[in-house]
Amino acid sequence: xxxxxxHSPSDASDALRAxxxxxxxxxNPMTSIAxxxxxxxxxxSTKPATPPKAPVDWxxxxxxxxxxxxxxxxxxxIWALLTMKGGNFPTPLATWQEAVKLFSDxxxxxxxxxxxxxxxILFSLKRVAMGFGLAAVVGIPLGFLIGRSKIASAMxxxxxxxxxxxxxxxWLPIGLLVFKSADPAAIWTIFICSIWPMIINTAVGVQxxxxxxxxxxxxxxxxxxxxVTKILFPxxxxxxxxxxxxxxxxxxxxxxxxxxxTGGVGIGFWVWDEWNNLNVHHILIAIFxxxxxxxxxxxxxxxxxxxxxxx
Numbered sequence: 414x415x416x417x418x419x420h421s422p423s424d425a426s427d428a429l430r431a432x433x434x435x436x437x438x439x440x441n442p443m444t445s446i447a448x449x450x451x452x453x454x455x456x457x458s459t460k461p462a463t464p465p466k467a468p469v470d471w472x473x474x475x476x477x478x479x480x481x482x483x484x485x486x487x488x489x490x491i492w493a494l495l496t497m498k499g500g501n502f503p504t505p506l507a508t509w510q511e512a513v514k515l516f517s518d519x520x521x522x523x524x525x526x527x528x529x530x531x532x533x534i535l536f537s538l539k540r541v542a543m544g545f546g547l548a549a550v551v552g553i554p555l556g557f558l559i560g561r562s563k564i565a566s567a568m569x570x571x572x573x574x575x576x577x578x579x580x581x582x583x584w585l586p587i588g589l590l591v592f593k594s595a596d597p598a599a600i601w602t603i604f605i606c607s608i609w610p611m612i613i614n615t616a617v618g619v620q621x622x623x624x625x626x627x628x629x630x631x632x633x634x635x636x637x638x639x640x641v642t643k644i645l646f647p648x649x650x651x652x653x654x655x656x657x658x659x660x661x662x663x664x665x666x667x668x669x670x671x672x673x674x675t676g677g678v679g680i681g682f683w684v685w686d687e688w689n690n691l692n693v694h695h696i697l698i699a700i701f702x703x704x705x706x707x708x709x710x711x712x713x714x715x716x717x718x719x720x721x722x723x724x
Contacts, residue, residue, distance in 0.1 A: 492505050493506075501693065502693065511694040515698060516530070519532075526686075528678055530698075530699070533679055533683040534680050534702065536679045537672065537679040540599050540668055540672075541603060541661070541668050543600050543603075544602070544664055544668075545604075545607050547600070548603070548604045548607045548660060548664075549657065549660070551604075552607075552608040552609075552611035552656075553615050555569070555615075556613070556615025556616040557615060557645065557649075559616040560615065560616040560617070560649075561645075566616070573612060576605075577609045577613075581602055581606040581670060581671070582602075582670055582671070584601065585598055585599075585674060585675070595675035595676060595677055598675060599672060599679075602671045603664045603667050603668055606663055607660035607664040607667070610656045610657075610660045610663065611653070611660050614653060614656030615649060615656055618648065618650075618653060619649050621648075622644065622645055626644050626648070630644055654717060658711065658715060661710050661711070661714060662711060665707045665710060669703060672685075680699060687699065
């Protein structure tokens with residue numbers, strides 16, 4: 414049998430007055446919950462236990478840091494072995510000593526045809542930036558047009574397939590004929606050679622946008638500008654940045670060859686001038702400088718591509 418005991422409100426108030434008079438803490442019998450047996454009280458200020466630190470991956474660190482250094486050391490060792498008997502080709506030590514002298518004052522200027530290697534690199538980067546920037550302004554919108562329009566794709570794809578394999582130096586005489594100056598001709602050569610990767614990669618990205626996205630845009634009756642900015646651009650951005658990365662490598666490759674033929678101030682002309690002076694030390698230094706600058710440009714654009722990649 415289950416029995417229930419009912420208390421009147423007067424009994425509850427009497428009990429409350431008695432608790433206050435005796436100084437005992439009061440509790441509401443209707444809301445108090447009994448703690449389960451064996452449970453320990455917890456404090457609100459108790460901090461959660463910190464997770465243990467992950468162990469250092471020494472093998473991965475060695476592979477990342479030491480393997481490239483080992484490759485460079487192997488190259489220098491082979492170079493030293495091949496030049497240890499002397500000859501016209503300088504040794505690694507002699508090349509290093511010349512590099513120290515060269516970079517002790519990289520921005521000297523003794524006239525338009527005698528400037529430090531720092532000025533030559535900056536002038537080459539300026540031409541690359543101008544030609545590459547023009548290629549991006551023209552190539553990326555053209556890629557969107559080819560990807561969106563079947564008529565534009567049918568018209569322009571044969572022209573791209575025809576002109577893309579042409580050697581960069583074949584475009585240089587056209588630039589000299591049209592612009593009558595070496596500097597715009599070099600910029601033109603960079604432009605025409607670096608535009609193709611941006612056009613092709615952007616067009617492929619547009620064509621690979623899921624059809625469901627475009628169907629939703631049709632249902633919502635979005636304008637073409639809204640479709641491009643809200644749907645196509647975020648989806649195409651990884652492809653577009655891949656094209657940009659390939660294009661900047663092509664631009665840096667082309668400028669060296671173009672400056673060898675056009676002259677003036679630039680890293681390509683500097684290499685050719687040092688060859689005319691039979692200064693092989695400086696030619697080897699320039700090769701390393703060109704490679705390092707190209708590597709820095711490549712890694713910078715790879716970092717940008719990873720930052721904006723949503724895959």
